[in-house]
Amino acid sequence: VSLTPKDIEYEILYRALTNMGNFFALNISLDPMVLEQNLVPLAHEWKHYNPRKPHIPRQGLSLTSLDGGYSGIPDLDSIREYNIDNGTNYDECSFRTPTEIFERGEAFKSLRPFFPHLGRSHLIRLNQGGYFPFHRDNVEVGIKTFRLIALLKNCGAGQFCFLYDNGRIFLEQGILYFLNTNIEHALMSFGPEATLLVLNVILSKDSVRLVMDSLKAK
Numbered sequence: 001v002s003l004t005p006k007d008i009e010y011e012i013l014y015r016a017l018t019n020m021g022n023f024f025a026l027n028i029s030l031d032p033m034v035l036e037q038n039l040v041p042l043a044h045e046w047k048h049y050n051p052r053k054p055h056i057p058r059q060g061l062s063l064t065s066l067d068g069g070y071s072g073i074p075d076l077d078s079i080r081e082y083n084i085d086n087g088t089n090y091d092e093c094s095f096r097t098p099t100e101i102f103e104r105g106e107a108f109k110s111l112r113p114f115f116p117h118l119g120r121s122h123l124i125r126l127n128q129g130g131y132f133p134f135h136r137d138n139v140e141v142g143i144k145t146f147r148l149i150a151l152l153k154n155c156g157a158g159q160f161c162f163l164y165d166n167g168r169i170f171l172e173q174g175i176l177y178f179l180n181t182n183i184e185h186a187l188m189s190f191g192p193e194a195t196l197l198v199l200n201v202i203l204s205k206d207s208v209r210l211v212m213d214s215l216k217a218k
């Protein structure tokens with residue numbers, strides 16, 4: 001089976017991003033204090049992240065979902081396993097309806113330029129001992145999305161660890177980064193409520209241009 005023109009376009013767009021590095025900072029930041037305030041009324045909306053792994057203390061709060069709600073079904077589940085069980089065909093591009101906190105929350109204002117390009121996006125909270133084991137996200141030829149992430153709270157070097165491609169990386173809290181998550185990575189928290197933001201951005205010339213226009217170092 002040969003590559004379609006669309007596969008080739010996606011590959012070139014993804015390559016254009018990784019040509020600038022496997023991870024790099026953007027000039028876009030989020031204020032953890034404002035976020036904290038915005039999240040107060042949603043304290044009960046956090047869902048166990050990937051309910052198939054109940055032993056790992058991880059929670060998620062949907063920023064986009066199928067219907068704009070906070071059920072986490074299936075956007076905070078393992079999409080691959082949910083599809084197998086339910087005969088569905090969801091992917092990172094299927095979850096595009098913003099939740100109210102995302103649309104209205106002051107904390108997310110700086111992300112607005114990306115809104116038209118977002119797929120599955122959420123906050124993740126790792127409690128003490130919470131982790132993601134080594135993995136690669138969405139490895140395929142013609143990958144359709146890329147990841148932007150920010151460490152938001154309790155992710156300092158003494159309580160949180162991001163392992164990436166044989167090493168440990170240190171990302172500045174509150175800063176949005178491009179991160180090539182096709183490279184092997186793992187994370188873990190040694191303290192309570194390490195909170196991070198994960199955005200899946202749908203690849204297009206426009207979304208790649210947005211990243212290029214937002215580089216911290218130009």
Ligand SMILES: [Fe+2]
Pocket residue numbers: 132135136137181185
């Ligand atoms: Fe990942």
